Amino acid sequence: MKALSIHLTDVCNSKCTFCIVDSPHMKQDTIMRRRVSRFLRENAGQGYEAVNLHGGEATIRRDFLEILDEIRDLGYPTVFLQTNARKLARMEYARTVVEKGVSLFVVSMHGATAQTQDRISLAPGSFDQAVKGIRNVKELGATVRTNSVVCKDNFTELPEIIDLCLDLGADMVNISALHTSGTALRNFWQVTPRYDEIRPYVLQACERAVRRGARLLMEGFPYCTVPGYERFLVDWEDNRFKVLYRSFVMEDYENHMDDFERVKDQRCGGCAFDRVCGGVYKEYAERIGWDEFHPIAGTATGQLAPVP
């Protein structure tokens, strides 16, 4: 898929303890509508299959619905929306958003219970709203992909989170490694679990998704941390995203991540996944080190085993 991806706002109606764009600390939005409009106009008619909108929380922009109109008027085939789904709890609003062209909702689900999710979002009621939001857009015929970021506060209930998402009718479940940037970096030791400690729960969550016949996607995990489930990691070769992030355009999201956000170690050179693995988030490697990451012998398509 070839898509545009737009960071539509810095601010949010939740205050997640691991927000990668640091929304809880942003007092004012820096995103200018005219910059967004120019980006949309410049790229219209160039074969982009979708416009992916994210933030912060895109739906809290006053002109959010106008931007959806603009995207449709410029001829983009469809819109994907990354959202906490809180505003979608109102059926009337959810219907408007669907009618204006959003076909895929990527909804944050970080807890299996209100207690966990609201503790992470620091927004009482956010879990119930997200659940209602998912139900509403499903009822309206839209596609839902949930996204669950693995953090210290939720990793032990990850399998139950996946069960909940599938029970709610999610068409796809996404499990993301914590990107240690923004508020997650400010709160690093409070929110960041070690890969070693989350592994059993991540693998169990994957197993549950697979057993239930769900479409599973994983993002941000070094390949050596999810043995047996490597094939579910996002293949960025097949997903080319041109991103507008504040005033900065990334021609290719994956190249940006490789160049600026993730790092590799000498050991990676001897790993079967070196070519496809993005490595480890750099702040994680700086603070926690490399003792959990073990190169895989063999070829990425053949027999695999940890390098002795």
Ligand code: SF4
């Ligand atoms: S050893 Fe390095 S290249 Fe191999 S999977 Fe782990 S982080 Fe990726």
